[in-house]
Amino acid sequence: MLIELKDVNKTYFGAQPLHVLKGINLGIERGEFVSIMGASGSGKSTLLNILGILDNYDSGEYKIDGKLIRDLSEAKAAEYRNKMIGFIFQSYNLIGFKTAVENVELPLFYQGISRHKRHTMAMEYLERLGLKDWAGHYPNEMSGGQKQRVAIARALVTKPDIILADEPTGALDSKTSVEIMDLLKDLNEKDKLTIIVVTHESGVANYTNKIIHIKDGVIGQIEENRAHDSVKFGSEGPLK
Amino acid sequence: MRDLISEIWSTLRQNKLRTTLTGMAVSWGIVIIIVLIGTGNGLMNALMNNTSDEVQKTISVYPGMTSKAYNGIKEGTSMRFTDRDLVFSEQFSNKVDRASGNLEFSDTLSLGTETVTSEIYGVDPLIKDIWRVRIVSGRFINKSDLRDRSKHIVIDQNVATQLLGDDQDFSKLLGRFINVGNIPFKVIGINEAEEQSWGHWSYIPYTTAKTMRTDGAWLNRITLEFNGLEAKAENEAFENAYKKAINTFHGFDPEDTRTTYLQNSFLSNQEVSKAIRIMRTALWILGFLTLLSGIVGVSNIMLITVKERIHEFGIRKALGAKPMSIMKLIVVESVAITAFFGYIGMVIGMIADYFLDKTIGSHPMDIGFMQMYIFKDIGVGFDVALKATLLLIVAGTIAGIIPAWKGARVRPIEALRAER
Numbered sequence: 001m002l003i004e005l006k007d008v009n010k011t012y013f014g015a016q017p018l019h020v021l022k023g024i025n026l027g028i029e030r031g032e033f034v035s036i037m038g039a040s041g042s043g044k045s046t047l048l049n050i051l052g053i054l055d056n057y058d059s060g061e062y063k064i065d066g067k068l069i070r071d072l073s074e075a076k077a078a079e080y081r082n083k084m085i086g087f088i089f090q091s092y093n094l095i096g097f098k099t100a101v102e103n104v105e106l107p108l109f110y111q112g113i114s115r116h117k118r119h120t121m122a123m124e125y126l127e128r129l130g131l132k133d134w135a136g137h138y139p140n141e142m143s144g145g146q147k148q149r150v151a152i153a154r155a156l157v158t159k160p161d162i163i164l165a166d167e168p169t170g171a172l173d174s175k176t177s178v179e180i181m182d183l184l185k186d187l188n189e190k191d192k193l194t195i196i197v198v199t200h201e202s203g204v205a206n207y208t209n210k211i212i213h214i215k216d217g218v219i220g221q222i223e224e225n226r227a228h229d230s231v232k233f234g235s236e237g238p239l240k
Numbered sequence: 241m242r243d244l245i246s247e248i249w250s251t252l253r254q255n256k257l258r259t260t261l262t263g264m265a266v267s268w269g270i271v272i273i274i275v276l277i278g279t280g281n282g283l284m285n286a287l288m289n290n291t292s293d294e295v296q297k298t299i300s301v302y303p304g305m306t307s308k309a310y311n312g313i314k315e316g317t318s319m320r321f322t323d324r325d326l327v328f329s330e331q332f333s334n335k336v337d338r339a340s341g342n343l344e345f346s347d348t349l350s351l352g353t354e355t356v357t358s359e360i361y362g363v364d365p366l367i368k369d370i371w372r373v374r375i376v377s378g379r380f381i382n383k384s385d386l387r388d389r390s391k392h393i394v395i396d397q398n399v400a401t402q403l404l405g406d407d408q409d410f411s412k413l414l415g416r417f418i419n420v421g422n423i424p425f426k427v428i429g430i431n432e433a434e435e436q437s438w439g440h441w442s443y444i445p446y447t448t449a450k451t452m453r454t455d456g457a458w459l460n461r462i463t464l465e466f467n468g469l470e471a472k473a474e475n476e477a478f479e480n481a482y483k484k485a486i487n488t489f490h491g492f493d494p495e496d497t498r499t500t501y502l503q504n505s506f507l508s509n510q511e512v513s514k515a516i517r518i519m520r521t522a523l524w525i526l527g528f529l530t531l532l533s534g535i536v537g538v539s540n541i542m543l544i545t546v547k548e549r550i551h552e553f554g555i556r557k558a559l560g561a562k563p564m565s566i567m568k569l570i571v572v573e574s575v576a577i578t579a580f581f582g583y584i585g586m587v588i589g590m591i592a593d594y595f596l597d598k599t600i601g602s603h604p605m606d607i608g609f610m611q612m613y614i615f616k617d618i619g620v621g622f623d624v625a626l627k628a629t630l631l632l633i634v635a636g637t638i639a640g641i642i643p644a645w646k647g648a649r650v651r652p653i654e655a656l657r658a659e660r
Contacts, residue, residue, distance in 0.1 A: 095555060098248050110561050
C-alpha cells in the first residue's frame with residue numbers, strides 16, 4: 001500500500017470550529033490512477049493538502065510507503081514533498097519571472113542537484129511533453145495548455161511516488177482539458193505513475209480508474225471505473 | 241551561490257525603480273558617514289598638527305615669579321634658570337633621563353644686503369618633536385651639532401624667501417652661509433612657516449647659543465625627558481615634588497606655585513587623544529544613525545517584497561523549499577541591495593572628501609590675527625572603508641532578517657492561497 005490513511009481527522013478552529021475531515025480511511029496502491037470527487041466544502045481540498053503534506057491533521061495516521069507523516073518540522077515536510085510528491089495545480093503555479101525550463105528545474109534545485117545536470121533533466125521532460133522549443137519562454141508567453149504541461153513536467157522531474165493534481169483542467173477549455181487528461185492517463189499506463197486527481201467534475205473523474213466520493217468529510221462510495229462509463233460521455237458536455 | 245545570485249538578480253530586475261529608490265537611502269547614509277568621518281579626521285589632523293607619532297615624554301618648565309615674600313625674598317622676584325638648574329633637575333629623580341635648556345634671543349639675519357630680524361632659539365634636538373617643527377628641506381639641529389657647538393642654523397621658509405628675494409626657490413639657501421649678527425652660520429635646514437603669519441623663528445644648537453651669550457642670559461625653558469610615570473596621579477605627584485625641590489634650590493617658598501610653569505607633553509597628549517576618541521565615537525554614532533534610517537527603509541521594502549512574493553514562496557515550499565532557503569533568499573537580497581548601494585555611497589563619499597580636501601582642506605582660514613588650518617587631510621583611511629563595508633553587510637542582514645523570518649514562517653497552504 002503506497003498511501004494509507006487511518007481515521008484521519010481535521011478540525012479548523014475558528015470562531016466556529018469546523019470539523020472538515022471526520023475519520024478518513026483510505027488506501028491507494030502504487031500505480032493507481034484515482035480521482036477524489038466531491039462538491040466544494042466536502043473536505044476534498046483539505047484531504048489533498050494533507051496528502052500533499054501541505055497541512056497537518058489532528059488525529060489518525062497517514063503513511064506514505066510505510067513512512068508515518070505526522071508532526072513533521074517544516075524542513076522535513078519540505079524534504080518529503082520534494083522527494084515524494086509532484087504537484088499539479090489548477091492555476092499552474094508557475095513562477096512568472098522564470099522561464100519554462102527554470103520552473104521545471106526548481107524542484108531539482110531544492111534537491112541540490114548541479115546546475116548542468118538540472119538543466120539536462122528539465123529539458124528531457126520538457127521534450128517529452130512537446131515543449132522543447134518553449135523552454136526559454138516565460139509563462140505569460142504560453143497558452144494555458146502549455147503552462148499546465150510545464151507544470152506537469154515540473155511535477156514529474158523529481159520522479160515522485162505520487163502525483164497530486166488539484167483540478168488540473170479547471171482553468172482550461174474543453175479541448176485542452178481532454179489533452180491534459182489523456183496525458184495523465186498515458187503517464188499512468190506507460191510509466192506506472194500513481195496519480196491522484198482531485199476534482200468536482202465527473203467528466204474528469206471518469207478518466208481515472210477509481211473514483212473516490214467524499215461528502216461532508218467522510219468517504220462515501222468508492223467506484224471502480226475500469227470501463228470509464230461512470231458518467232456518460234457528453235451527458236454534461238465532453239468534460240464540462 | 242551562483243544560483244542564489246541569479247535568483248536575486250532576476251527578482252531585483254522585477255522592481256528596478258523601487259530597488260533603486262531604496263538603495264539610494266543606503267547610499268546617502270554611507271555618503272554621510274564617509275563625509276562626517278572624513279571631515280572629522282581633517283579637524284583632528286589639524287588639531288594634532290598632523291603629527292601622530294608617539295612623542296617623547298617630556299615636561300617643559302618655564303620660569304615664573306614668586307607670588308609672596310619668603311625668607312627675605314620679595315614678592316615678584318623672577319625665577320632665573322641657569323645650567324645649574326639643568327644639573328639639579330637631572331639629579332632630582334631617577335625618573336628624569338635628561339634635562340636640556342632653551343636659550344632665546346633675537347637678532348638680525350643677513351645675506352648680502354638683505355636683512356631680517358628673527359627670534360633665535362638655541363635648542364636641543366628634541367624640541368623638533370615637542371614644537372612639531374616640520375622640515376621641508378635639509379634637516380633639524382642634531383646631537384653632533386650640540387656636541388660640536390656648530391654654527392648651524394635652521395630657518396623658516398619666510399626668512400629664506402626674504403633673504404633671497406621673492407622670486408627665488410628657498411631651498412637654494414641650503415648649505416649657504418648667512419650672518420647672525422655678524423657671525424656666519426651655515427643653513428642646514430628649512431622649516432615650514434605656514435602656521436604663524438608673522439614672526440620669524442630660527443633654530444641654532446643650544447650650546448652654540450650659550451657661547452654667544454657670554455653675558456649670562458637666563459634659560460627660557462628647561463625640558464625634562466622622563467620615564468615611567470604612567471598614571472595621571474603619578475605625573476601630578478612628580479610635578480609637585482619637582483616644583484617644591486626647585487623652589488627650595490632657589491631659596492623660594494617650597495609651596496609657591498607661581499615660580500614655575502610646567503607643561504607635561506604626556507598628559508596633554510592624553511587629553512588630546514581622549515578628546516579625539518570622544519569626537520570620533522560621536523561621529524560614528526551620528527553616521528550610524530543616518531545609516532539606520534536607510535536600513536529601516538530597506539527593511540520596509542523587504543517586508544513589502546515578501547508580502548508580494550508570498551504566493552511564490554508558497555509554490556517554492558510546495559516544491560520542496562525549506563524555510564531556511566527562503567530566509568537565505570531574502571537576507572541575501574537585502575545584503576545585496578545594501579552592499580551594492582552602500583558601495584556606491586562609499587565611492588561618492590570618498591570623492592566628496594577628496595574635493596573637500598582640495599578646497600577647505602588646502603586653504604588656511606584667516607581668523608584675524610593669524611591664519612590656521614581648520615581642516616587638514618580630509619578623508620578616510622582604508623580601515624574606515626573596511627569597517628563601513630562590514631557595517632553595511634551587518635546592516636543588510638539586520639534589515640533582511642525580520643522580513644525573511646516572516647517569509648520563511650508562512651505555511652505553504654496559506655501562501656498558496658494568497659492573492660497574487
